[in-house]
Structure formats: C-alpha cells, structure tokens
Amino acid sequence: MKVYLDNAATTALDPSVLEVMMPYLTEQYGNPSSIHGYGRETKAAIEKARKTIAKYLNASVGEIFFTSGGTESANLVLKCAVDKYAVKHIITSKIEHHCVTHPVEELEKAGKIQAHYVKLDERGNVIMEDLERLVAQYGAEALVALMHANNEIGNLLDIDAVANLCKEHGALFFSDTVQTVAHYPIDLQKTPVHFISGAGHKFHGPKGTGFVFIRSDKQLCPLLHGGSQERNMRAGTENIYGIVGLAKALQTSYDHVEEYHSYIKSLKEYLYSELLKAIPDIKINGNYGDNSLYTVLNVSFPANDNSDFLIYNLDINNIAASAGSACTSGSEQGSHVLRELPIEPSRANVRFSFSRHNTYEELDYVVEKMKGFYAVAHQESKVS
Ligand SMILES: Cc1ncc(COP(=O)(O)O)c(C=O)c1O
Structure with missing residues (x-):
C-alpha cells in the first residue's frame, strides 16, 4: 500500500482540473496579449478564472491578481507595501512560513523596517494582548503579517479579530491564507483584511499557480517589471492553463x-x-x-x-x-x-x-x- x-x-491534481487545463496545453495556445482570435480566447479564459475566484471569496474581479503561488504573493505584498505605504514596522510571528519570515528579515537587513515578533502561547497561538499592544504602538506605520493557518501545526488565527484590530489603528494587514483558501469559506466583504494569498497546489490545482488579493482601496507596485499583464501588477506572459486549473480547483473545493x-x-x-x-x-x-x-x-x-x-x-x-x-x-x-x-x-x-x-x-x-x-x-x- x-x-x-x-x-x-502539496496535493494531487484533480482529474477534473486536468481536463479543463488540457485545451490550453494543446490547441488554445494564443498569447493573451495578442489581439487576434487565439489571444482573445485565452484572455477570456483568464478573465473567467478571475471572476470565479472573486465570486467564491466575495471580492471584486479587480482585486485578484494571478501569481506563481504563495511565495510570490507574500513577497509582492511585503516588499511593495513597505515602499508604497512607507511602512516602518512589520508585526509578525516567528512561526510564519519562510515566504514571510525571510522577506521580513531582508527588509530589516536593508534598514527599511523594524520587525516585531508577537508573543505566542505554549501551543503556538498569537497572544492577542501582545498583538494589541504592538498594533496600538505602531499604528499607521505598521504592516501586520500573520498567517490564517499554520502549515506545520495547523493553528488557526482569528483573522476577523486581527483585521478589525488593524482597522481600528490604521495598520495594514496581510494574511497568508495559503492553507485556508478553498478549505474554509472566506468572505472578503466581512473580513477587512487588506491582502491575502492563495496557491493552487494546496487544493488539488496545479503547482506554480496562485493569486494575491489586493483590496481596491490599496495599491501595490509590481515586483516584476516588463509587459502590462495583470493590469501592470505582474509582467510576463500568463500561465493560462495554470490559471484555468487554479480556478477550477478552487471552484470544486468550495462547491463541496x-x-x-x-x-x-x-x-x-x-x-x-x-x-x-x-x-x-x-x-x-x-x-x-x-x-x-x-x-x-x-x-x-x-x-x-x-x-x-x-x-x-x-x-x-x-x-x-x-x-x-x-x-x-x-x-x-x-x-x-x-x-x-x-x-x-x-x-x-x-x-x-x-x-x-x-x-x-x-x-x-x-x-x-x-x-x-x-x-x-x-x-x-x-x-x-
Ligand atoms: C502557509 C504557506 N504559505 C506559503 C506557502 C508557499 O506557497 P508556494 O509553494 O505556492 O510558493 C506554503 C507552501 O508550503 C504554505 O504552506
């Protein structure tokens, strides 16, 4: 056995996901930036996928940007928010995924921010009183980066409570939701988080696919410069079959x-x-x-x-x-x-x-x- x-x-690719990807790996190979029929076809597939993801997370289509996965999304948020919003303090924990801890360390090494690590209890939960103290202290100069669920021990964060706390003090809030997207309902109209991330391979979608949610009243600058794909947020020809597979995997998981x-x-x-x-x-x-x-x-x-x-x-x-x-x-x-x-x-x-x-x-x-x-x-x- x-x-x-x-x-x-990572998870196995769902056969129904592979099925919807296949046409884009074979006959529908147009570049979505091309204005001819081949391009229009793949462009429409990307926009349909975006609409699906936005619908299930109760976001608007303009708030979803496709990336290569959880790592890229976290790097984009952390590095770009620091520049765009003159963030001086990042409040995070020692048990985030390395796609958060390492960019935070790099930003601190570069002298751009000061990192603050919230205290955890003996089971690895964020001690809310300590978080409240830090958020109240650094307020609008702070970005809070705390994961919705820990990938090693599985602890869930009260994301609504943290989002409301950040809102109260004018801090930015990024939650790495890679382990919860498509596993738990997420309603972005109810949870006032500014940025979240997702990765297709955690819910039976293809590897190297993901997205970042950027709330409409927030803007980030791109990590990659080049073409105008993803409304200038992420240059490079899109991973069409991956994006189509990501949306199908998310839809299947949420439908059940x-x-x-x-x-x-x-x-x-x-x-x-x-x-x-x-x-x-x-x-x-x-x-x-x-x-x-x-x-x-x-x-x-x-x-x-x-x-x-x-x-x-x-x-x-x-x-x-x-x-x-x-x-x-x-x-x-x-x-x-x-x-x-x-x-x-x-x-x-x-x-x-x-x-x-x-x-x-x-x-x-x-x-x-x-x-x-x-x-x-x-x-x-x-x-x-
Ligand atoms: C919580 C969490 N964040 C981020 C990532 C990174 O995602 P990706 O592999 O798509 O870059 C992972 C994957 O291991 C994860 O579990």
Whole structure:
C-alpha cells in the first residue's frame, strides 16, 4: 500500500482540473496579449478564472491578481507595501512560513523596517494582548503579517479579530491564507483584511499557480517589471492553463466544502484516536479542535533510541508524511515552528496532513506500521 499524508506540502491534481487545463496545453495556445482570435480566447479564459475566484471569496474581479503561488504573493505584498505605504514596522510571528519570515528579515537587513515578533502561547497561538499592544504602538506605520493557518501545526488565527484590530489603528494587514483558501469559506466583504494569498497546489490545482488579493482601496507596485499583464501588477506572459486549473480547483473545493470538511476532519480524528490507542504517550503539537486545520495533525511521539528514524521508517513503508524536528544542531536545521514550542528535543514529530483522497484503510495501515515501529524500538532499547 502507498499512503500520501503530506497534503499540506502539496496535493494531487484533480482529474477534473486536468481536463479543463488540457485545451490550453494543446490547441488554445494564443498569447493573451495578442489581439487576434487565439489571444482573445485565452484572455477570456483568464478573465473567467478571475471572476470565479472573486465570486467564491466575495471580492471584486479587480482585486485578484494571478501569481506563481504563495511565495510570490507574500513577497509582492511585503516588499511593495513597505515602499508604497512607507511602512516602518512589520508585526509578525516567528512561526510564519519562510515566504514571510525571510522577506521580513531582508527588509530589516536593508534598514527599511523594524520587525516585531508577537508573543505566542505554549501551543503556538498569537497572544492577542501582545498583538494589541504592538498594533496600538505602531499604528499607521505598521504592516501586520500573520498567517490564517499554520502549515506545520495547523493553528488557526482569528483573522476577523486581527483585521478589525488593524482597522481600528490604521495598520495594514496581510494574511497568508495559503492553507485556508478553498478549505474554509472566506468572505472578503466581512473580513477587512487588506491582502491575502492563495496557491493552487494546496487544493488539488496545479503547482506554480496562485493569486494575491489586493483590496481596491490599496495599491501595490509590481515586483516584476516588463509587459502590462495583470493590469501592470505582474509582467510576463500568463500561465493560462495554470490559471484555468487554479480556478477550477478552487471552484470544486468550495462547491463541496462542507462535505470535504467533515470527511477530512473525521479522518484526522480517527488517526489521532487510533494512534493514541496504539501509542499512549503521544501528544499533539499545536491546537486540536475547531481552532486547528482539519487537514493537519502534528503528533509528537515518545523518544526512544530509534526515534530519529521514524520518518524514514514511514517512508520505507511507503507512507509519505513530513518530519517536524525541533532539533537545532548540526546540518539538520529542524522546524523553525516547533522550535518556538516547548517540545522536548528528543521526541519525534510527524505532521500528517490529509485530503479527500485519503481513506480509513490507509490510516489503519499507518497505525499498524507505527505500532510495529514502537514495538521493535521498545524491544531494542530493552536489549541495549
Ligand atoms: C502557509 C504557506 N504559505 C506559503 C506557502 C508557499 O506557497 P508556494 O509553494 O505556492 O510558493 C506554503 C507552501 O508550503 C504554505 O504552506
């Protein structure tokens, strides 16, 4: 059996998505900037995709710009907002994705901003009182960059509360919504966030596709200069088949969002309860429950002589999951997220992340292999 439980890293392309992409990989290859029929055809496909995304997020079409994914969108917002709005302070956290932490570090190194890291509780949640203090202190000179959901531990942020706080103090707010777009309803008329980002490959769309939402009363300057594509916001011939696939994937996910949510959540709960029966000393890293992504289960396993090999052992058994090591020494950098949590360094951490393609049978197989691993490890440690 082969089990893929690394869906927070990327997901399989949905066959219905591939189907709508195919014509643009074959006969509909016109450059959307060309004025002839071939070009008009692909231009219309891009605008239709934009309309779909805007509709599902309750945004206007003029607020959606296509990019190559979550990393580009975050870089665009952070770097361009700093220049355009004379931002002097970025308020963020130590557990953002590197597509946020690294540009913030670069901006600070360049002397453009001062970075402030909000305090987190022992489960990795933003301490709201600390955020309120920072936002009140730096107000209109600040940009707040906090992710809607953490890709490693799954914690969800109260994005409405943060958006309202920023609004109250005149601060800009960018939320990396890469792990929540197409998984949770997002209503941009109700949530006064200024910028969000999305990536198609996190919801069964193609890799190298994404978008940035820029609220209509805000403007950013482009990161790439060249042609006038994306209304001068992003130069370069558009990834038409990718854009068409992105919109189809988002549409399919949102059309079934409640069904997928409850199925995937039940998979997560099942794996947790079965693992707990098999290996009682497991712990959850981050939140568990409604304030956590239903797609992510980050588990801390007891330390033993073999725990370093846990993730390799899963791989040998054809189980794909992510290692989330808290270790900081040597060449193994470990997870910058887990490092911020009070986890014993000797424990082995595994992020299991689910999709609608997973089954209970797959999870039974994972539990059986984990149980076997711990039984062997237990015996070996008794011998040595
Ligand atoms: C929370 C989060 N932000 C941003 C990204 C980067 O997205 P992309 O791979 O599309 O650049 C990822 C992907 O790992 C992510 O999980």
